[in-house]
Amino acid sequence: xxxxxxxxxxxxxxxxxxxxxxxxxxxxxxxxxxxxxxxxxxxxxxxxxxxxxxxxxxxxxxxxxxxxxxxxxxxxxxxxxxxxxxxxxxxxxxxxxxxxxxxxxxxxxxxxxxxxxxxxxxxxxxxxxxxxxxxxxxxxxxxxxxxxxxxxxxxxxxxxxxxxxxxxxxxxxxxxxxxxxxxxxxxxxxxxxxxxxxxxxxxxxxxxxxxxxxxxxxxxxxxxxxxxxxxxxxxxxxxxxxxxxxxxxxxxxxxxxxxxxxxxxxxxxxxxxxxxxxxxxxxx
Amino acid sequence: xxxxxxxxxxxxxxxxxxxxxxxxxxxxxxxxxxxxxxxxxxxxxxxxxxxxxxxxxxxxxxxxxxxxxxxxxxxxxxxxxxxxxxxxxxxxxxxxxxxxxxxxxxxxxxxxxxxxxxxxxxxxxxxxxxxxxxxxxxxxxxxxxxxxxxxxxxxxxxxxxxxxxxxxxxxxxxxxxxxxxxxxxxxxxxxxxxxxxxxxxxxxxxxxxxxxxxxxxxxxxxxxxxxxxxxxxxxxxxxxxxxxxxxxxxxxxxxxxxxxxxxxxxxxxxxxxxxxxxxxxxxxxxxxxxxxxxx
Numbered sequence: 001x002x003x004x005x006x007x008x009x010x011x012x013x014x015x016x017x018x019x020x021x022x023x024x025x026x027x028x029x030x031x032x033x034x035x036x037x038x039x040x041x042x043x044x045x046x047x048x049x050x051x052x053x054x055x056x057x058x059x060x061x062x063x064x065x066x067x068x069x070x071x072x073x074x075x076x077x078x079x080x081x082x083x084x085x086x087x088x089x090x091x092x093x094x095x096x097x098x099x100x101x102x103x104x105x106x107x108x109x110x111x112x113x114x115x116x117x118x119x120x121x122x123x124x125x126x127x128x129x130x131x132x133x134x135x136x137x138x139x140x141x142x143x144x145x146x147x148x149x150x151x152x153x154x155x156x157x158x159x160x161x162x163x164x165x166x167x168x169x170x171x172x173x174x175x176x177x178x179x180x181x182x183x184x185x186x187x188x189x190x191x192x193x194x195x196x197x198x199x200x201x202x203x204x205x206x207x208x209x210x211x212x213x214x215x216x217x218x219x220x221x222x223x224x225x226x227x228x229x230x231x232x233x234x235x236x237x238x239x240x241x242x243x244x245x246x247x248x249x250x251x252x253x254x255x256x257x258x259x260x261x262x263x264x265x266x267x268x269x270x271x272x273x274x275x276x277x278x279x280x281x282x283x284x
Numbered sequence: 285x286x287x288x289x290x291x292x293x294x295x296x297x298x299x300x301x302x303x304x305x306x307x308x309x310x311x312x313x314x315x316x317x318x319x320x321x322x323x324x325x326x327x328x329x330x331x332x333x334x335x336x337x338x339x340x341x342x343x344x345x346x347x348x349x350x351x352x353x354x355x356x357x358x359x360x361x362x363x364x365x366x367x368x369x370x371x372x373x374x375x376x377x378x379x380x381x382x383x384x385x386x387x388x389x390x391x392x393x394x395x396x397x398x399x400x401x402x403x404x405x406x407x408x409x410x411x412x413x414x415x416x417x418x419x420x421x422x423x424x425x426x427x428x429x430x431x432x433x434x435x436x437x438x439x440x441x442x443x444x445x446x447x448x449x450x451x452x453x454x455x456x457x458x459x460x461x462x463x464x465x466x467x468x469x470x471x472x473x474x475x476x477x478x479x480x481x482x483x484x485x486x487x488x489x490x491x492x493x494x495x496x497x498x499x500x501x502x503x504x505x506x507x508x509x510x511x512x513x514x515x516x517x518x519x520x521x522x523x524x525x526x527x528x529x530x531x532x533x534x535x536x537x538x539x540x541x542x543x544x545x546x547x548x549x550x551x552x553x554x555x556x557x558x559x560x561x562x563x564x565x566x567x568x569x570x571x572x573x574x575x576x577x578x579x
Contacts, residue, residue, distance in 0.1 A: 130521075237409065244421055252414070255410030270401065
């Protein structure tokens with residue numbers, strides 16, 4: 001049986017008591033709904049150039065229109081999809097790599113540990129955003145899925161370290177010995193007994209990763225390194241930059257959306273960590 | 285925790301890829317041959333390596349300038365920007381971090397941690413744009429771009445005036461991460477036995493905090509500064525692009541958009557060297573600060 005440090009219910013209770021974390025959860029849910037229902041709820045076709053150019057926010061176009069006469073609000077709602085896709089997808093990829101490598105390094109130790117941790121060290125040292133710019137700019141086709149994959153492949157090392165140190169201490173506990181005694185295989189011990197106990201800290205890092213991926217994806221699009229065919233908050237901002245003096249709403253609102261999304265994920269991550277380990281309040 | 289770098293490895297990882305990558309097949313064959321791009325990748329790499337050892341970084345394909353001189357000039361701009369920003373963020377982070385750690389769970393602590401979380405979540409480029417909108421476009425206190433006014437003779441005041449806004453933006457945006465780090469380091473130290481000893485000796489609270497606690501809490505901060513230098517260029521890419529400052533970061537973005545390989549290679553080299561140097565220095569400083577650490 002699993003030996004949870006805290007029961008999920010008690011974690012939820014503490015999470016709920018944290019007002020910031022709840023706010024984060026609410027914001028994230030709203031944005032998630034936006035992403036899921038986007039095409040159904042938007043008032044106008046985000047691609048259609050139906051309106052006057054550069055209209056300031058008014059009753060018809062809540063957040064104004066852009067330089068081609070498209071409704072900014074509709075585009076913002078649809079932009080949520082890319083951010084969420086890259087954020088959640090990228091962090092899922094990074095989490096799977098980090099968890100598996102970290103768990104193997106911590107459980108088997110010896111040369112496996114040595115090799116995996118040296119790779120991790122090297123990855124941690126490389127300025128990842130620089131490498132991302134290099135790789136992405138060399139791509140012939142910059143689809144968001146590829147960017148998501150690259151982000152996921154590059155950011156896992158921190159998690160691998162976290163998981164490794166958790167597993168290192170968990171593998172010495174009695175329940176691991178018990179599992180071994182009844183003849184459980186290594187893989188079974190890792191995935192059924194050890195990792196569920198490390199789930200908390202993994203989850204915290206995963207939420208933070210989502211925030212990182214969303215931030216980096218929007219930065220890439222802002223620098224003109226995103227998928228040019230898709231609507232994303234970063235590329236809307238890039239456009240807004242050109243009209244900073246004449247149309248402030250073009251730069252303001254996409255940024256607010258990125259900010260809120262990243263903030264929400266960070267708040268959830270913070271709340272989760274506090275709920276899991278009250279000793280660590282506010283620790284990075 | 286000390287991050288041991290494996291020198292050479294990042295170099296090879298990046299270099300092994302950079303020369304072989306993304307040679308545009310539509311390039312005219314003649315130009316390719318004259319630039320030596322038709323040779324096998326390892327020949328190109330070896331040639332580049334020997335040139336590099338002789339101090340020759342090659343010429344930019346696009347701008348027809350020597351890469352070394354381009355990088356050098358832009359490097360000074362980047363360092364001016366980054367070092368002043370680092371000073372601001374360190375000052376801010378240590379102040380905020382120490383105060384909120386000493387008064388843990390107080391109103392001050394809560395307010396500053398929430399605002400710091402806000403700063404941390406702010407996308408750097410958007411923050412930069414908004415500050416630009418407010419101070420440069422609306423209030424017209426500072427210029428929007430560049431490092432000197434075009435067509436005016438050079439003066440120090442003019443340059444500083446151009447740097448104020450980007451430095452402020454970069455500096456404050458980094459406070460988010462670092463002040464959380466300072467706070468947690470301080471909290472850690474304050475729980476130690478020697479702090480209890482110092483207090484029970486009847487030392488003034490100020491002495492306990494500044495003499496005993498802060499000194500020990502600075503260790504993670506040193507690590508952070510070291511890591512900061514390895515990330516300097518990534519952060520710079522965005523701020524420099526927004527404020528149109530000719531620095532390494534913006535050069536990187538431009539040259540990767542134009543596939544200017546020799547420039548990319550040169551910058552990669554600079555970045556790698558800086559990264560390894562900063563990690564090395566961090567480790568050395570670390571062992572000075574904490575004699576328990578031996579290598």
